[in-house]
Amino acid sequence: MFALVASVFAQSFLAPIIGRRMPLRAGWILALLPASATAWLVTLATGGLDQPVLRESLPWIPALDVFLSFRLDGLALLFSVLILGIGALVVVYSGGYLKGDPRLGRFLAFMSAFMGSMLGLVLADNVVTLFVFWELTSVTSFLLIGFDHEDARSRRSALQALLVTGGGGLALLAGLLLMASIGGTHELSELLLLGDRFREHPAYTAVLALVLLGAFTKSAQFPFHFWLPNAMDAPTPVSAYLHSATMVKAGVYLVARLHPILGGTEAWIWTLVGFGGATALLGGILAVRQTDLKRILAYTTVAALGQLVLLAGLGTAQALQAFVVTLFAHSLYKGALFMGAGAVDHETGTRELSSLGGLRSLMPITAVAVGLAALSNAGLPPFLGFIGKEELYTGALGSQAYGQGIAGVMVAVNALLLTAAGLVFVKPFFGAQVATPRAPHEAPVSLWLGPALLGALGLAFGVFHGLAGDWFVSPAVSSIVGRPQAVTLHLWKGLDPALLLSAVTVALGVAVFSAWSRVKAGFDRLGTWLRFDSDRGWDRGLVGLVQVAEWQTRAIQGGYLRTYLRTTLAFVTLAVGLTLVFRGGLVAAIPLPDATLAHWILAGLIVAAVATTLLAHTATTAILALGVVGLAIALIFLLFGAPDVAITQLMVETLIVIIVALVLFRLPRLTPFRASLGRERVFNAVVALGFGALITAITLALIALPFDPFLGDEFARLSVPKGHGRNVVNVILVDFRALDTLGEILVVSIAGLGAFSLLRMRRGAR
Amino acid sequence: MIKSLILRAATTVLLGLMVLFSVFILFRGHNEPGGGFIGGLIASTAFALHSLSHGPRAMRRLMWVVPRTTVAAGLGLALVSGLLGFAGGGAFLASLWSPGGSVGSPLFFDIGVYLVVIGSVLTIVQALQEEDE
């Protein structure tokens, strides 16, 4: 399996080359791998194994319990067959659809990468690995939806799909990681065995919410359904593959996959049934009011996804059986319908129902293919779609509470789906011919092969439902339930309530369809009224985000240095000051200064000079006053046994005055030297005084502590015998701590050179 | 440039004296207050004052190298005397002394410091002064 996934990814690197070298055959060539892999999987399925389980595991980041583990069970097998089988057909289809387009190679590369991601997703047996592939499907679908990137709508839709599914993905990640940390393992197959022990964990609800958030965004459940119809801006092969057969099913897959560990609780049932039912109904209603072929199909997909989620939520064996059959049937017919719609679009140049008609005679093969799929979609016997619908009703009726209510809603949904199927099939292919932008011909083989095959399979598996049951449905149901489950499918189960409901569905659907032109207005009103307009909400959300961001930027990154400094210094003062106060660092009492007169005079000198600096009206006065401060400090150094420091301080002060003088010469006094606004001045003073108080408080607390001058004593002891110098300070500088000095002269060098370069590199100067 | 005759005369005399004094301070620094920093600062103050009164051209004539080169030499000297430690004590910046302890790598290190300080300060002063030319 590792080899399979890897080779599909590898193919995506080859695709651009093949696309450039053999543009006409690229689709066929690249379909070989998925086709043969499908064949292999089908032989596995037909091998009579009740539960073929293969497992492979490679260490990825073992320290994080992340393994590249793959596991092929019934559910994974069904999905893999759909992914690879439909994938192969879609690749062939793409070759025809994008014939002559120079971007074909790139398109096929993205498609292959997506195929690999999707395959990895359903095969993954490690929650992290699963998530990796989950995100990869989001990214590849971003690239595919935005394939026609010069169109602003495509870009918007791509971003929308990316962020909605990506956001849900992040919730999913948290949910999966939480699940793994509760379960003590990241391997899915081990987690699934936890069962009730997990469901009783206090964090169960959190995990459930997070996982479902991921699943619902991906599978376009209400209220996240809005991205899916918009994603139809993608080229049709993408819609057929990602947005009906595979990617949107990822969420449904996840729900089914995690059923053994998460399923069965009240929260599970009502959340899934509630959201699934709402989504199904909403999708159905919104579908029949569309006039664009792809949008009709998109909304019916939303409806079908809702049904699947609902069935997974019901969780009975019967419901899960219905889940698998519906899933299988839907993937077949919806893929076919999309490709058929794409073929129509490709040949006629339009997808608008009103500008299509009578194509039956012009595109007979396409008509047949679409017809087969539409009948399956409509749920008419003997198609697989019919069996799915029967199972759905049986499953719904068989569930404990509100079964009949649920079944009633499903009847409505299915009737709407039937109407939609009628719209897609009857309107374009029957009736009078309508002039279209392009004169239609039968589509080339690459364009009709896929729909025809899928449509035929829908019929074949309906007729030979025993094979479908044994090969695919039983193993898949067994995997979901977590124990072997024998499934037998029937076209005819006698006159049971389900059949009755089917009859009602068909009657209702046909009625709506035949009255479509009259009731559409009603549906439009209903749709507008019903529509939870998350799509417009999306735009508002983005605008709001940018507004908040701009407000924040104005508030804190406004471009004014003084506000930057004020915030910085205020934060420093507050953070340190509050810590000092609340963590008990202050000294209890301020000791009296034990200073001599000389000390007081020096202190007074500093205070006076500082005050002069503050009040100075010219820079020259200020710098001279500051020089006095420096001088007084030098005297303090001298007084307390630091002659080296005192001299250095003195020399530095002198040099600074020289350099400041050199600079100040050249600065005219355009700006008043004492520039500060009234209210701001007060605020600045508060910050300044706070900072000063902090320094004093810290110093007072510090000098109250005992001090161990062992470092200095040791240096003094070693200075002469080891350092060969009698000036301890100098020996520290050039020997004990010479590395500091080395760094320091680097700073001084850089300052000098930097000043030089800065002056030389003036604009206009040479 | 400050055009004061007295200052000019004074700084000319001062320059020589101060440079000599700075070298003295540099070498005595290991035993008495002083050292590379202080020496370097004194010397550069002298040059800076000279340059202020005589102009940067005069200073350039006076110094036979570009101050930038002094910086490079100083840095190089300090680094090399640090690397000498590998030869002697087996560690970076380990001191290496002549028998008797009169000449040692820390002295060269200090000379490096001295040169860097002079070079850097003069680079700045010169660059600022040359703004006028």
Added chain:
Amino acid sequence: MTALLVLPIVVPMATAVLTLAVWRHPGVQRWLGVAGSAVHLATAVGLLAQVVTGGILAVQIGNWPAPFGITLVADHLGAAMVLIAAIIGLAVAVYSVGDVDCDRQRHGFYPLYHVLLTGVSGSFLTGDLFNLYVWFEVMLSSSFVLLALGRDRAQIDGAIKYAAINLVSTVTFLIAVGILYGMTGTLNMADLAVRVPQVANAGLLTAVAVLFLVAFGIKAAIFPLFFWLPASYHTPAVSVSALFAGLLTKVGVYALIRTFTLIFTHDVGYTHTLLLYVAAATMVTGVLGAAAHYEVRRILSFHIVSQIGYMVMGLALFTPLALAGSVFYVIHHILVKTNLFLVAGLVARRAGTAEIRDIGGLYRAAPFLAVLFMVPAMSLAGVPPLSGFWAKLILIRAGLEAGVWWIVAVALAVGLLTLFSMSKIWLEAFWKPRPEAAPPLVPTASTPGMVVALYGPVVALAMLTVAIGLWGAPLMELGARAAGELLSRDAYIAAVLGRAP
């Protein structure tokens, strides 16, 4: 052996001195610069190899025993940081050959560049708090000049803001060192770790810890101390901002990690909780800042801020996994963010502007460039299987295991907004058709040599990102080891002081 610890500092310094000596010959400087970086990288590789096989390495400078002399220490964290810095050093040095104009090269770009690297290496290796201050200053001084070096007015504006705030940070740091010395009598970090618990006034100690937090926090650009970064990083030469983006803030983060694991662990409940709030605020404000901007390097600058939040989050959670996550994150981020700035430079060269709203059409015109942007951009947003995904994964897992739900929620939401921001650049600069009024696109490079210099480092860094994504186990192992050393400090202390604590 002991030379291995010194060489990552000495080599760039020697390179700086040599390039300084040939000031008048930019051509020679270029070669010296690249060669020096290559040697630097070699020494860094040797150092990390030594640490991985032989454990923590310590050397007493000048043979003066700790805590009296200055000790250089390389544990897994330090050695890994040196290595990643050297990788970035080489990549940007090569890029600069094609990017940095002659004018800048003539005015000391290479000496400054290598002094900066000296400072960065020194900061990662020193075991002495005051020495750390010195290396910070080395870094700071050269970064001032590099930032201002050029003829662009915006540069000077940015440099003034950068200098003002960073000088405040540096004085704060100096004050903090002085006070801590006054409380403990020592400067050696291992010795501090031993002596800090004995300080009588624990409240004052916590206050000093917070003082360090804000001093390093300004360097690391955490909320609300990051203003200098988005104000300046978009102004200098691309090579310079790429180097800054990769290394400078991370030195601040490194210093935070070092001091808040080794020295200030006496009041974790207070200090690290404060760090956690700061981390969350940093992530959110940073990413929102990015949402409000449309100039590539400004967007990326705000993302630096936001990403710093993640690294601090790992430190704040203070579990082995969380710290490993921080280490992983720092390394990933340095690679990716440098690369993004380099790519942004290529984009701006190609399009003639860095305003994404004015670009457009690059996907069609320069698909290879699009791929080169996509890789680090997606990695930054945490899309699997790239380096950023693992980095985020570890931190999120650590947050979940520590039971701090809200920080996980913040981290995830910010991840989504990062994705939004990266796709904004993608949509505007790459996917959107080129605006009618825009001038025609120009080639990024005029000579084959320039192509190699400009694209080579970008491709190499992108490949590293992918490699870590596909094969993250070694880096995770490194992170886990580093975290182990950080949390049980005994090995570090023993290596420095030569005795068990």
Added chain:
Amino acid sequence: MEVLLAFVTGLMGAASVYLLLSRHVVRMLLGLILLSNTANLLIFVAGRLTETRPPLVPPGGVLPEVPFANPVPQALILTAIVISFGLLAFALVLVYRGYLELGTVDSDRMRVAEPPLPGQRILPPEVQGEARSGCR
């Protein structure tokens, strides 16, 4: 004296912050100079003050005469002074260049790197066009 200096440093710190918060970049620079002086004095106090001999060994001796001043803070301050001297000298030149390029020493008018945001009005530069050096 230590207690007295605690208040003096506090005052210096307050004054330097007040200067730093000014719009005038030269005032900010003065604030920085004062702030680093504050830091140096603080380190000096942190190493404890003893009004005694400098840490010098008399000729021929092996140890300084006790009590002697703690040499460690002195070495640190020396390093810090020189470093901050270098940085301040550079900062001064930067301000000068800033004046030449941006035509102002008012930080509120330095808005080239961060142009006005939507909904923000900024002060125009004081000097229109290319600024000139005062002596040229």
